Amino acid sequence: MLSAGIVLSACFEIPSKPNEKESVKSISVYVKQDGVIDSTLLKIHPQDPAEISVTVHPNEYSDELEFNWYREEDGRKATRLGDGTKFHINKNASASSLPNKLVATDAEGNSLVSRFDIIINSPPKIDSIIKPQPSDTLYGNENTSFLFEWISHDRDNEEFSHTILLDGKAYAVGDFSSIRQSGFEKGEHTFQVIVIDNYGDSDSSEVIDFFVMNKGDK
Amino acid sequence: MIKRIHTFALTILAIILSVMFSACTDSDNLVFDEDNTSPISVSAFMAKSFDSTAIKVKSDTIIHGDSILFIANIYPSRSIRIRNSYWLLDNKFYASEFNVHDAIPLSGEHEIVFVLITYFGDTLTDTLHLWISSPPILDSKKYIPANGSQNIPPQEDMQFVWSAYDIDSICALYYHFTLVNLLDEENSEPNLIDTIISTPYFNMNRELKPLSQYRWTVQAYNEYNVPSTATISSSFTTSGIGDEGAIAGKLKMSNEDLFTDIDLIVLDKQKKPTNIKTSIEKTPTNGLFEIKPLPPGKYNITAQCKKGKDFVADTIQATVNAGQITTIGTLYMADKTPPTIQSEAGTDTLDFADTLRFIITDGGAKNAIGSTTVYIGNRKVTQYITETQKLIVPTIEEDRTWVPQFVTIITTDDSGNTTTKSFVLRPSILWFDTNHDTTISRQSNITIFIDDHNPYSFKLGSVKINPNGDVKGTITLDAEGETSIKYEMEGEAFFKNKQEVVTTVFYTNGISQSRSWTITLNEPPVMSYENNCYSPCSGVSTSSVLFRWYPAEDAEKDSILYRLNIALASDTSSDTTHYYYRSKHLKRTQLLLKDLPEGALFWWVEAEDPYGGNSGEWSHKAKLFIMSDEDYEKFMRAESDSTSTLEGQ
Numbered sequence: 005m006l007s008a009g010i011v012l013s014a015c016f017e018i019p020s021k022p023n024e025k026e027s028v029k030s031i032s033v034y035v036k037q038d039g040v041i042d043s044t045l046l047k048i049h050p051q052d053p054a055e056i057s058v059t060v061h062p063n064e065y066s067d068e069l070e071f072n073w074y075r076e077e078d079g080r081k082a083t084r085l086g087d088g089t090k091f092h093i094n095k096n097a098s099a100s101s102l103p104n105k106l107v108a109t110d111a112e113g114n115s116l117v118s119r120f121d122i123i124i125n126s127p128p129k130i131d132s133i134i135k136p137q138p139s140d141t142l143y144g145n146e147n148t149s150f151l152f153e154w155i156s157h158d159r160d161n162e163e164f165s166h167t168i169l170l171d172g173k174a175y176a177v178g179d180f181s182s183i184r185q186s187g188f189e190k191g192e193h194t195f196q197v198i199v200i201d202n203y204g205d206s207d208s209s210e211v212i213d214f215f216v217m218n219k220g221d222k
Numbered sequence: 223m224i225k226r227i228h229t230f231a232l233t234i235l236a237i238i239l240s241v242m243f244s245a246c247t248d249s250d251n252l253v254f255d256e257d258n259t260s261p262i263s264v265s266a267f268m269a270k271s272f273d274s275t276a277i278k279v280k281s282d283t284i285i286h287g288d289s290i291l292f293i294a295n296i297y298p299s300r301s302i303r304i305r306n307s308y309w310l311l312d313n314k315f316y317a318s319e320f321n322v323h324d325a326i327p328l329s330g331e332h333e334i335v336f337v338l339i340t341y342f343g344d345t346l347t348d349t350l351h352l353w354i355s356s357p358p359i360l361d362s363k364k365y366i367p368a369n370g371s372q373n374i375p376p377q378e379d380m381q382f383v384w385s386a387y388d389i390d391s392i393c394a395l396y397y398h399f400t401l402v403n404l405l406d407e408e409n410s411e412p413n414l415i416d417t418i419i420s421t422p423y424f425n426m427n428r429e430l431k432p433l434s435q436y437r438w439t440v441q442a443y444n445e446y447n448v449p450s451t452a453t454i455s456s457s458f459t460t461s462g463i464g465d466e467g468a469i470a471g472k473l474k475m476s477n478e479d480l481f482t483d484i485d486l487i488v489l490d491k492q493k494k495p496t497n498i499k500t501s502i503e504k505t506p507t508n509g510l511f512e513i514k515p516l517p518p519g520k521y522n523i524t525a526q527c528k529k530g531k532d533f534v535a536d537t538i539q540a541t542v543n544a545g546q547i548t549t550i551g552t553l554y555m556a557d558k559t560p561p562t563i564q565s566e567a568g569t570d571t572l573d574f575a576d577t578l579r580f581i582i583t584d585g586g587a588k589n590a591i592g593s594t595t596v597y598i599g600n601r602k603v604t605q606y607i608t609e610t611q612k613l614i615v616p617t618i619e620e621d622r623t624w625v626p627q628f629v630t631i632i633t634t635d636d637s638g639n640t641t642t643k644s645f646v647l648r649p650s651i652l653w654f655d656t657n658h659d660t661t662i663s664r665q666s667n668i669t670i671f672i673d674d675h676n677p678y679s680f681k682l683g684s685v686k687i688n689p690n691g692d693v694k695g696t697i698t699l700d701a702e703g704e705t706s707i708k709y710e711m712e713g714e715a716f717f718k719n720k721q722e723v724v725t726t727v728f729y730t731n732g733i734s735q736s737r738s739w740t741i742t743l744n745e746p747p748v749m750s751y752e753n754n755c756y757s758p759c760s761g762v763s764t765s766s767v768l769f770r771w772y773p774a775e776d777a778e779k780d781s782i783l784y785r786l787n788i789a790l791a792s793d794t795s796s797d798t799t800h801y802y803y804r805s806k807h808l809k810r811t812q813l814l815l816k817d818l819p820e821g822a823l824f825w826w827v828e829a830e831d832p833y834g835g836n837s838g839e840w841s842h843k844a845k846l847f848i849m850s851d852e853d854y855e856k857f858m859r860a861e862s863d864s865t866s867t868l869e870g871q
Contacts, residue, residue, distance in 0.1 A: 148546070
C-alpha cells in the first residue's frame with residue numbers, strides 16, 4: 005500500500021509557485037521600410053522613412069517590459085534616443101542618429117541588452133547606356149568587335165560591380181564601364197546592364213535592342 | 223646410520239640443485255646493456271602508387287576523387303611486439319592497416335596521423351597533411367572578347383572577361399593571364415603580359431600594334447594551386463589606320479629551310495600583283511605570315527619558291543574587310559615533281575667502265591642524291607660517291623660480263639617523289655676492237671674499223687655503225703667471212719661537233735656486241751684578207767717588208783700555227799702557181815722579209831690547227847708594189863709635194 009502511494013505520488017507534476025514567472029529569453033530587433041521587413045542585415049535606404057521594432061521571446065511578456073533605445077559610441081556614455089517597442093527613422097537620417105543598443109527592463113529591474121547596427125545604403129544606379137542606343141544598327145560581320153558602354157554610380161561611393169547581358173548571356177564584368185565583343189550574327193540582339201553593390205542592392209538598365217548588319221547591306 | 227644416510231642425501235641434493243641452478247643462469251645476460259637495445263620509431267608517408275619509384279611525401283595536394291596511399295614504416299621492423307596501431311583522419315579513427323589505399327571523399331585540408339602503441343605502452347605518432355581539392359571550373363566558351371574578334375583599337379584600353387567558380391565553394395580562385403603577339407609567340411618571344419590576378423576580368427592599358435594578331439590565355443587555379451582542366455586560348459586582331467586590312471596565314475611545305483626564299487604574291491581582282499612579301503623572315507620556323515596593309519577588296523594569294531622550283535603553291539581567294547585581318551588558313555606548297563636521272567653522256571645505254579657517272583637533278587632545293595639506291599644487275603651497290611648533282615658508281619669485277627645488264631637507279635627527293643630509271647650496261651668483255659674516243663678535223667676523214675677476235679670461232683655476219691644522227695644514218699656492212707672491216711667517213715658527214723658512234727657486230731649465231739665511242743669534230747681556223755690582214759695590205763714598199771696579220775678565228779681556241787705565202791701573181795689556183803715564198807709554220811703573227819723583188823707581189827696567211835684543219839687561201843689577197851730604195855724615196859717625195867700643193871691651193 006505504501007509503495008503504491010509512492011509510485012502514484014511520483015506520477016504527479018509538481019506545479020510552480022503561484023508568484024513565480026518564466027523569464028524572457030531574448031529580444032531582437034528588425035527594420036521595416038516601405039512595408040518590407042529586414043531582420044538580418046537591418047538595411048534601409050535613406051530615401052524613405054523607416055522604423056526599428058523589437059521582438060521579445062516569448063512574446064507574451066512584451067507588455068511587461070520597458071524598452072529604451074540608445075546610441076553608444078566607443079569610449080563614450082550611451083545616449084538615450086527614445087523608448088517603446090518601435091523607433092521611428094526619418095527620411096535621410098544619418099547613421100549616427102540611429103540607435104545601436106536596445107535595453108529591455110522588467111518590473112524587478114532585470115534587463116536584457118541587444119546591440120545592432122542599422123545599415124543605411126543607397127543602391128547603385130545605371131545612369132545611362134551610351135552605346136548602343138536603342139534600335140541602333142551596327143555594321144560589321146561576326147568578327148567585328150562592337151563597343152558596349154554605359155555610365156553608373158553608387159550614391160554612397162562604395163564598391164560596385166556590373167553584370168552585362170548580351171542576348172541573355174551574363175558576363176560579370178566587374179567595375180568596367182565598357183567592353184568590346186564580337187560574335188554577333190546578322191539580325192536583332194539585346195543588351196542590358198545590371199549594377200550591384202556589396203550590400204546586394206542593384207539597379208538594372210532597360211533592355212537595349214540593337215541590330216547587326218553587314219556593310220554591304222547598307 | 224639412517225641419519226648419516228639422510229644427511230648425505232641432502233648434501234648430494236644440494237650439490238645437484240646448485241649445479242643445475244648455476245647451469246641455467248647466465249649472469250651476464252641478465253645485466254641491462256644499452257648498446258644491445260633498438261629504439262622504436264615510426265614514420266608515415268603518402269604516395270600516389272605502390273610503385274617503388276613513386277615519390278613519398280609528408281604533405282600533398284590531390285584532386286577530389288583521386289586515391290592516395292598512406293604508408294606506415296616502423297623501425298626496426300613491423301614485426302616487433304606492439305599493442306596497437308591505427309590511422310587517425312582529422313582526429314577520428316580511420317584505418318588499422320599499416321598501408322591504406324583510399325580516396326578521401328571530403329574536400330579541404332586533412333590531417334592524417336599514424337599512431338603506434340608499443341608493447342610497453344609508449345605512443346609513437348607521425349603526421350601527414352593532405353589537401354583535397356576539385357579543380358576550378360573555367361567556362362572556356364563564354365568570355366570577352368570572343369575568339370576571332372577583329373577591329374580592336376590598338377591604342378585604347380582593352381577589357382577581358384571570363385567566368386569560373388570553385389566546385390567545392392571553399393577556395394578563392396586566381397587566374398593566370400597571358401597576352402602575346404601571335405608572331406612573337408611562334409618565335410618564342412616573351413609574353414607581352416604574364417600575370418596572376420584574383421578577378422575574373424582584366425583591364426589592359428597597354429598599347430598594341432595596329433593590324434596585328436594577338437592571343438590571350440587564361441587558366442584558373444584555386445588556393446591549393448590546382449589548375450582548371452579547361453583553359454581559354456583566344457585570339458583577336460587589332461584594327462589598322464583607316465580602312466587598312468591585312469591577310470594572315472600559314473605557309474606549309476615539306477622543306478621548311480626554304481621559308482626564307484618564299485615570295486608571297488597577292489593578286490588583286492585584275493590579277494595584278496599588289497603586294498609581294500619577299501620572304502617570311504619573321505617566322506623562319508613555322509611559316510606564319512601577315513601581308514599588310516591592304517585596302518578592302520578581293521584577292522588571290524599564292525606563293526613561289528626562288529630556290530625550289532618544284533614547289534608549287536595553291537591559290538587561295540580572300541576578301542579583306544576594312545580594319546580586319548583575314549585569316550586564310552594554310553597555304554600549301556607542294557613538290558610533286560620527281561627528280562630526273564640521266565647518264566653523264568646523256569644516253570640510256572652505257573659502256574662498261576670502272577666508274578659509271580650519272581646526273582641527278584631535282585627542283586626541291588635539297589640534293590636528292592642523298593636517298594638513292596643503285597643496282598647493277600641484281601647487285602645492290604652499297605658504295606658510291608655523290609657530289610653536287612653527280613652520282614659516281616664504281617663497278618667491281620663481279621659486274622664484268624659478256625652480256626648486257628641493267629643499271630637501275632632509284633632516287634627520292636625530300637618531298638617523297640621517287641624516280642626509277644634503268645640504263646643498259648654494255649658487256650664489259652668485248653670480242654672485237656673498234657675505234658676509241660677520238661678527235662679529228664672536220665676537214666679530214668676517219669676510218670672506222672672492226673677487228674673481231676672472239677675466242678669461240680663465232681662467225682661474223684654483219685656490222686653496224688650508228689653515228690647517232692649522222693647524215694648517213696645507220697650504216698650496215700656485210701661482214702660474212704671477214705674478221706676485219708674498215709669503213710671511211712668524212713668529217714663533214716657528222717652534224718654535231720661531238721657525238722657518240724655505236725659499233726655493233728652481229729655473229730651468225732645471233733649473238734651481238736656493241737661498243738660506243740665518241741668522235742669530236744674540230745672546226746678549222748678561219749682567216750680572210752678583210753679580217754686578218756694587218757699591214758701592209760696594199761700600196762708600195764721598199765724591198766724590206768714586215769708582214770703582219772691578225773690571229774685567226776678558231777671555234778675551239780686551239781693553238782694555231784701560221785704560214786705566210788707570197789706569190790707574184792694573184793691567181794694561185796693552178797698547179798703552176800709560182801710561189802715566191804712559203805714560210806715555215808709560225809706561232810707569231812708577223813714576219814720580216816728583205817730583198818723582195820721589185821714589182822707586184824701578192825701575200826696571204828694560212829692558219830692550221832693541231833688536227834690538220836686549215837684556213838686555206840684568202841679569196842682576196844693583199845697586193846704590194848716593191849720598189850728600189852731610190853725609187854721609193856722619189857715616189858714618196860712626189861706624193862708629199864702633191865699633198866702640199868693641194869693644201870696650198
